[in-house]
Amino acid sequence: MSKESDFAQGGLRIAIIGVGLIAGSLGMAWRRAGVAREIIGIDAEPVLTDAVRLGAVDRAGTMAEAFSACDVVVLGAPVRAIIEQARSHGPLARAGLVVTDVGSTKEAIVRMWEAHLPEGASFVGGHPLFGREVSGVANAAADLPHGVPYVLTPGGRATPEAVAVITRLAEAAGAVPRVMTPAEHDARLAVSSHLPQMVATALAAAALAADEQLTGVLDLTAGGFRDTTRIAGSPASLWVDIFMTNPAAVRAALALFRTQLDALENALEWGDPEAIEQVFDRANEARRRLT
Amino acid sequence: MSKESDFAQGGLRIAIIGVGLIAGSLGMAWRRAGVAREIIGIDAEPVLTDAVRLGAVDRAGTMAEAFSACDVVVLGAPVRAIIEQARSHGPLARAGLVVTDVGSTKEAIVRMWEAHLPEGASFVGGHPLFGREVSGVANAAADLPHGVPYVLTPGGRATPEAVAVITRLAEAAGAVPRVMTPAEHDARLAVSSHLPQMVATALAAAALAADEQLTGVLDLTAGGFRDTTRIAGSPASLWVDIFMTNPAAVRAALALFRTQLDALENALEWGDPEAIEQVFDRANEARRRLT
Numbered sequence: 001m002s003k004e005s006d007f008a009q010g011g012l013r014i015a016i017i018g019v020g021l022i023a024g025s026l027g028m029a030w031r032r033a034g035v036a037r038e039i040i041g042i043d044a045e046p047v048l049t050d051a052v053r054l055g056a057v058d059r060a061g062t063m064a065e066a067f068s069a070c071d072v073v074v075l076g077a078p079v080r081a082i083i084e085q086a087r088s089h090g091p092l093a094r095a096g097l098v099v100t101d102v103g104s105t106k107e108a109i110v111r112m113w114e115a116h117l118p119e120g121a122s123f124v125g126g127h128p129l130f131g132r133e134v135s136g137v138a139n140a141a142a143d144l145p146h147g148v149p150y151v152l153t154p155g156g157r158a159t160p161e162a163v164a165v166i167t168r169l170a171e172a173a174g175a176v177p178r179v180m181t182p183a184e185h186d187a188r189l190a191v192s193s194h195l196p197q198m199v200a201t202a203l204a205a206a207a208l209a210a211d212e213q214l215t216g217v218l219d220l221t222a223g224g225f226r227d228t229t230r231i232a233g234s235p236a237s238l239w240v241d242i243f244m245t246n247p248a249a250v251r252a253a254l255a256l257f258r259t260q261l262d263a264l265e266n267a268l269e270w271g272d273p274e275a276i277e278q279v280f281d282r283a284n285e286a287r288r289r290l291t
Numbered sequence: 292m293s294k295e296s297d298f299a300q301g302g303l304r305i306a307i308i309g310v311g312l313i314a315g316s317l318g319m320a321w322r323r324a325g326v327a328r329e330i331i332g333i334d335a336e337p338v339l340t341d342a343v344r345l346g347a348v349d350r351a352g353t354m355a356e357a358f359s360a361c362d363v364v365v366l367g368a369p370v371r372a373i374i375e376q377a378r379s380h381g382p383l384a385r386a387g388l389v390v391t392d393v394g395s396t397k398e399a400i401v402r403m404w405e406a407h408l409p410e411g412a413s414f415v416g417g418h419p420l421f422g423r424e425v426s427g428v429a430n431a432a433a434d435l436p437h438g439v440p441y442v443l444t445p446g447g448r449a450t451p452e453a454v455a456v457i458t459r460l461a462e463a464a465g466a467v468p469r470v471m472t473p474a475e476h477d478a479r480l481a482v483s484s485h486l487p488q489m490v491a492t493a494l495a496a497a498a499l500a501a502d503e504q505l506t507g508v509l510d511l512t513a514g515g516f517r518d519t520t521r522i523a524g525s526p527a528s529l530w531v532d533i534f535m536t537n538p539a540a541v542r543a544a545l546a547l548f549r550t551q552l553d554a555l556e557n558a559l560e561w562g563d564p565e566a567i568e569q570v571f572d573r574a575n576e577a578r579r580r581l582t
Contacts, residue, residue, distance in 0.1 A: 129511060129512075129513040130513060130514070131513060131514065131515070132514075148513065149510065149511055151511065178510075178511070180507075184505075184507075187505055188501075188505055188507055188508045188511045189511060191497065191498055191501040191502075191505070191508050192498060192508050192509070192511045192512045192513075192516050193511075193512075193513060193515060193516065195494065195497070195498075196494060196515050196516045196519040196520070197515060198552065198555050198556075199490055199494050199519065199552070200515075200519050200574070201551075201555065201570055201571055201574040202548055202551035202552040202554075202555055202570065202574075203486065203487060203490050203548060203551075203574075204573075204574035204575075204577040204578055205551040205570050205573040205574045205577065206482065206486070206544070206547040206548040206550070206551045207482055207483060207486075207577050208573050208574070208576055208577040208580070209547050209550075209551070209573070210479075210482040210544065210547055211482075211577070211580070214475075214478055214479055214482070216471075216475075216479055217479045217482045217483050218483070218577065218580045218581060219440065219469075220420060220440055220442065220469075220479045220480060220483045220484075221420075221483045221484075221581060222420040222421060222422060222439065222483075222484060223421070223422065223423075224422070224484055224487050224488060224491075224521075224522045225483050225484065225487045226581065227518045227519070227521045227522065228487040228490065228491050228518070228519050228521075228522060229487070229574070229577070229578060230515075230518045230519075230578075231515045231518065231519060232574040232575070232577065232578050233574075233575055233578040233579075234571075235571070235575075236567060236568040236571030236572065236575075237568075239567070239571065240564045240567050240568060240571075243555075243559055243567060244559075244562065244564060247559050247560070247562075250559060251556065251559060251560070253497070253501065254552075254556055256497040256500050256501055257493055257494060257497040259497070259500075260492075260493035260494075260496040260497045260500070261489065261490070261493040261545075263493075264489050264492065264493055264534075265489075265542065265545055268534055268535075268538050268541060268542060269538070269542070271535065271538075273531040273535060276527060276530070276531050276534060277527040277528075277531060279492055279493065279496050280492055280525075280526070280527030280530065280531075281527065282495070282496040282499050282500070283491070283492040283493075283494075283495035283496045283499070283520070283523040283524075284495075284523070284524055284526075284527075285499055286495040286496065286498050286499040286502070286509065286520065286523065287495055287520060287521075287523050287524040288524075289499070289502070289509045290509060290512060290517065
């Protein structure tokens with residue numbers, strides 16, 4: 001029986017390796033949608049017990065079971081761990097297995113998994129665009145994937161059927177699948193996600209430095225500062241992986257940002273309100289396009 | 292009868308000149324708290340009719356009435372208009388009048404009003420730290436000032452009684468008064484408010500530029516981008532005034548920000564995860580101090 005018809009009958013066996021905020025939320029959404037015969041989880045304790053208790057997976061499983069007996073493996077660990085798992089576990093994949101991931105960069109992951117999966121197994125990179133400034137399955141929820149873009153970046157050897165299965169899993173979670181190349185993903189997300197993180201982190205760190213010099217800076221914040229730095233509470237560990245696996249695109253995004261910031265600073269230096277207005281007009285337009 | 296006892300008996304006559312989001316919200320809060328005998332509004336139409344209908348002021352008044360017959364004048368226009376009003380209307384102030392404002396920078400405003408008010412009138416600069424990305428009295432609300440810091444920057448000739456009256460008005464609106472010098476205000480807010488606006492605006496403008504080059508960037512945003520650029524929807528007109536009246540402090544704040552951003556970019560270039568973590572640790576600490 002094909003995976004497509006397995007899907008239609010709620011018959012997929014899914015393994016989630018690394019049941020954190022993202023993959024845990026997908027597990028909850030898939031269980032609610034009834035698309036899987038069974039979802040097994042592989043993680044350290046006490047995460048795994050929590051994942052079962054919270055309904056992200058049906059039961060604990062093993063890596064061997066995931067790669068030999070499931071239809072779909074979802075890699076939910078941080079980016080560098082996903083890359084390392086290619087070498088150690090990729091070769092174990094049975095023919096017909098579809099491996100996907102939820103990592104925030106795609107080129108390095110897809111390249112490594114394509115290199116280590118045997119003939120007949122498919123890799124379809126995935127990046128559902130939701131997240132929170134807190135992590136872990138305790139903060140996962142079935143509704144988080146609802147309505148968000150879910151980028152799919154199939155490897156060169158992925159079968160059309162494999163892409164169709166992950167597409168339908170994205171839809172079953174309530175998300176909107178968008179297929180593109182890993183390079184397209186990484187260039188776009190460098191601007192829409194990695195750059196905002198760098199900027200918010202630098203802004204919050206600068207405010208701490210100012211507070212140490214001037215005192216009272218962090219007592220005088222309003223909603224603007226809080227919103228602009230909200231993601232600056234994110235843990236370094238996740239973001240180090242993301243930046244280190246997408247350095248060229250992130251630096252290109254930083255160059256675009258510095259061009260705009262320089263325009264504002266030069267306008268300030270020369271007392272040129274029209275030049276400030278031009279950058280604001282462009283920023284206002286970007287915001288209008290979001291809605 | 293002193294203004295302090297007028298205050299206790301709900302007997303102040305207040306004029307609001309420029310009934311926008313900020314001063315309009317204060318008017319609503321003061322009317323609800325019952326601190327004023329009457330609040331008159333001075334603005335263009337149809338703003339003034341809206342302000343009366345929405346309960347920001349009791350009735351329409353005139354500039355002559357504000358400066359000759361009221362106890363407190365609240366200047367609610369944009370920063371440059373407040374500065375221009377010093378020359379045209381400051382000399383009209385009767386003895387005993389307390390003039391305050393709600394502008395986002397303080398040094399230029401306090402200096403100009405101190406220079407143009409006659410003997411016996413006091414200027415107490417004010418900056419209640421609330422706002423929204425939308426403006427106008429239609430978006431004002433009595434609850435917006437609740438719990439926010441309300442910076443007071445008395446002019447050198449302001450009487451202690453004048454400072455006490457504005458302090459109690461800040462409290463009556465539900466805000467938390469904080470007295471400091473205009474220079475202290477402008478240096479702190481350059482970091483906690485003006486810098487975030489510059490950064491958010493540059494980020495949104497950079498994303499638009501990227502979207503034009505790569506396409507699809509603005510379709511692939513998640514909560515991080517939306518939060519970080521929320522204030523990038525703010526109108527240029529307000530912010531041009533703020534930047535142009537606080538250029539030195541804003542440039543000092545930009546220098547602090549660039550130091551942190553450079554540290555992140557250098558770490559990316561040299562592949563140094565520990566250096567990235569150091570900036571994240573400082574940013575995480577800044578966020579913890581907000582709560």
